[in-house]
Amino acid sequence: MAHDIESLIAALPEVSFVTDPARVKNKSRDFYWYSPILRDALDDVRADVIALPATEAQVAATLAACHALRIPVTPRGAGTGNYGQAMPLAGGVVLDLSALTEIRFIRWGSARAQSGVRLLDLDDAARAAAGQEQRMHPSTLRNATLGGFVCGGSGGVGSVTWGGLRDRGNVLAARVLTMEAEPRILELRGDDVQKVIHAYGTTGVVTEVEIALAPAVEWIDAAVAFEDFAAAAAFGHALACQDALLKKLVTVLAAPIPQSFLRLLGERAGAGSHLVLTMIARESYEAFEAMLRAYRARLVHARAPDLIDGLLPIYEYAWNHTTLHALKVDRTITYHQTLHPAPDSVRTAVELHARFGDEVLQHLEFVRFDGTVACFGLPLIRFTTAERLREIEAIYDASGCPTFNPHTVTLEDGGMKRIDPVQLAFKRETDPLGLLNPGKMRAFHEPDYAPAARGVHLFAGGSGESTSRSTGTS
Ligand SMILES: Cc1cc2nc3c(=O)[nH]c(=O)nc-3n(C[C@H](O)[C@H](O)[C@H](O)COP(=O)(O)OP(=O)(O)OC[C@H]3O[C@@H](n4cnc5c(N)ncnc54)[C@H](O)[C@@H]3O)c2cc1C
Numbered sequence: 001m002a003h004d005i006e007s008l009i010a011a012l013p014e015v016s017f018v019t020d021p022a023r024v025k026n027k028s029r030d031f032y033w034y035s036p037i038l039r040d041a042l043d044d045v046r047a048d049v050i051a052l053p054a055t056e057a058q059v060a061a062t063l064a065a066c067h068a069l070r071i072p073v074t075p076r077g078a079g080t081g082n083y084g085q086a087m088p089l090a091g092g093v094v095l096d097l098s099a100l101t102e103i104r105f106i107r108w109g110s111a112r113a114q115s116g117v118r119l120l121d122l123d124d125a126a127r128a129a130a131g132q133e134q135r136m137h138p139s140t141l142r143n144a145t146l147g148g149f150v151c152g153g154s155g156g157v158g159s160v161t162w163g164g165l166r167d168r169g170n171v172l173a174a175r176v177l178t179m180e181a182e183p184r185i186l187e188l189r190g191d192d193v194q195k196v197i198h199a200y201g202t203t204g205v206v207t208e209v210e211i212a213l214a215p216a217v218e219w220i221d222a223a224v225a226f227e228d229f230a231a232a233a234a235f236g237h238a239l240a241c242q243d244a245l246l247k248k249l250v251t252v253l254a255a256p257i258p259q260s261f262l263r264l265l266g267e268r269a270g271a272g273s274h275l276v277l278t279m280i281a282r283e284s285y286e287a288f289e290a291m292l293r294a295y296r297a298r299l300v301h302a303r304a305p306d307l308i309d310g311l312l313p314i315y316e317y318a319w320n321h322t323t324l325h326a327l328k329v330d331r332t333i334t335y336h337q338t339l340h341p342a343p344d345s346v347r348t349a350v351e352l353h354a355r356f357g358d359e360v361l362q363h364l365e366f367v368r369f370d371g372t373v374a375c376f377g378l379p380l381i382r383f384t385t386a387e388r389l390r391e392i393e394a395i396y397d398a399s400g401c402p403t404f405n406p407h408t409v410t411l412e413d414g415g416m417k418r419i420d421p422v423q424l425a426f427k428r429e430t431d432p433l434g435l436l437n438p439g440k441m442r443a444f445h446e447p448d449y450a451p452a453a454r455g456v457h458l459f460a461g462g463s464g465e466s467t468s469r470s471t472g473t474s
Pocket residue numbers: 030031074075076077078079080081082085086097115116137138139140143144145146147148149150151152153154155156157199200201202204205206207319320321324437
């Protein structure tokens with residue numbers, strides 16, 4: 001459908017727009033190409049124009065003008081989402097929020113900032129101002145924005161201690177603009193923040209976020225090798241369970257992930273070794289070394305963050321960065337997302353490792369939620385066909401490890417695996433014409449849509465279903 005972009009630009013003389021086709025194409029994309037299925041499906045997706053508001057008032061004016069002209073709007077932070085979340089399926093405007101970078105306050109225990117602030121800048125500011133740091137961040141810390149993480153992400157580095165974004169107490173408040181003739185400003189607090197967390201910007205444009213902070217820690221990056229995958233997974237689980245040992249990351253990578261895709265780390269690990277990557281607080285390091293001796297673990301890399309030795313920060317080998325490193329070496333690799341529920345996380349990971357061998361390379365991320373340690377799987381898959389991908393997912397599901405499809409753009413078919421009634425009701429209130437990021441919330445656009453019932457969700461958080469995600473029952 002053709003959108004009246006000329007009238008839009010004329011109506012908003014104070015707002016900067018990008019119309020150059022190459023730049024428009026670039027800003028219409030994210031890391032959707034992680035998935036061979038999304039790569040084929042979304043390659044032609046393009047906005048008509050990119051709007052770059054510099055203030056919240058300009059965001060509101062842009063939304064009002066788009067509403068009047070019935071032009072769809074897709075919010076964007078840094079565009080590092082890897083499910084096409086920030087891609088404008090119906091064209092229209094990509095609303096680039098990266099100029100909204102003001103930090104409102106940093107206090108003991110919390111911070112509030114505009115949504116376009118880079119997570120790394122917020123972390124640096126929190127350390128400098130109050131000796132604090134973010135409880136969790138995606139492995140894209142250095143690029144991603146606060147609003148993009150809250151609206152498009154789920155958890156990451158820090159989730160081994162603090163759970164996910166949707167866990168009560170991590171995201172404290174969000175300031176949201178509605179998509180109406182006269183956009184309203186809403187302040188969501190408490191459980192109301194769930195209305196925008198991981199909603200892909202379909203329920204409102206977030207202009208400010210308030211998050212909880214933790215005391216800043218001097219982290220030491222470490223990598224530990226094992227000759228046996230089961231031993232690596234058991235060590236990862238034991239480390240994640242050590243409540244008195246401060247850690248921000250526990251990642252297990254089966255051979256040959258380090259050797260084939262992580263270069264220096266692979267060389268240090270040596271042929272055939274499986275790695276556990278971790279971030280340990282300096283004051284916990286001695287206790288960690290004692291644990292290494294007890295588990296006969298081989299330390300292959302340890303460094304304080306300020307030492308340069310050719311390696312990236314260890315978190316940039318973990319979470320979705322593992323997949324990125326693999327894709328840089330081999331474009332036929334893809335991945336899926338799964339939960340290895342407690343108490344059988346290690347058992348199911350070891351069984352699936354043995355079953356799939358080299359076709360599915362195990363990548364585990366330990367997380368803690370509701371007092372229980374479990375792990376997510378982000379295994380690398382040697383892609384052959386879409387049918388085989390579905391078969392692999394079915395085998396995972398049958399093994400008690402629900403999969404969360406990363407090869408889809410919709411909320412319901414991906415990590416959520418359900419209609420979120422709270423977000424659906426909120427969207428009807430904030431975006432009655434369905435102009436915000438159209439095509440991402442099936443329940444809104446397809447009134448007869450009925451997802452398969454399932455009670456396990458990635459980082460479901462304060463929705464009353466928390467037990468199901470750790471036990472795997474519905
Ligand atoms: C290498 C790599 C590693 C990653 N690791 C992780 C990880 O560890 N954990 C994790 O959760 N994710 C991870 N991701 C996914 C992604 O990087 C994060 O979710 C990131 O926080 C997204 O931030 P962004 O600013 O790039 O958001 P974008 O990609 O720009 O946007 C994400 C979604 O939020 C919406 N949005 C953005 N800003 C706003 C706003 N202000 N208001 C309303 N809606 C908005 C967009 O429309 C889109 O739907 C990874 C991705 C890659 C490529």
